[in-house]
Amino acid sequence: MGYSNILTHAEKILCIYPNPVENTKSDLRNLIRERRSGSKSKFDFNLLITTDEFKSAQVIASYRSYGDEPETKDLNDSIIASGKKLLLPVLARDNSLTFRLWNGDSASLKLNGKVEEPIGTDFSGVIDLIIVPALAIDKSGNRLGQGGGSYDRALENFSGFSIAIINEDEFVDELPTVLTDRKVRAALTPKGLIRF
Known part of the structure; x- marks a missing residue:
């Protein structure tokens, strides 16, 4: 899939921030959060489910979307229905992540701050x-997260297939990065799946 359709939408961000590398991650996060407010895009999760990586995976870590994040409920339901093990993240006090099995039962979740996490053992x-x-992904697979570094640490020694879910206008030319940032291998947008 070419970038032309996606980049035309991303140009809105780039018009405000013509060179994102010169701007702080914090400014970009605030801008994207503001743009996301109240918007919900539709995703074709079959674009992920039909990949060889998904088909061969036995254990998949996902997340329950929060606030204005792209909705993951249907995707998580599909993972469970396919017979694969679904893991959800649990945030530790030091901002690191562990993962726990989840069977889709909301009774097996507990609130940690603003996010529901599975009960059980890691x-x-x-x-x-x-x-x-x-919040955004660039053409090289660099990821802009919420700022805590939790997923960067989780991805640091991960050798499997990693994919981020973003809205169309959150796919940009270039993001500011630091040495501890970790790339993803693909991004799913409402228009398609992009590999890096």
């Missing part, structure tokens, strides 16, 4: 595929 096996939230 998963210690191998994760084959990880689906991560993002």
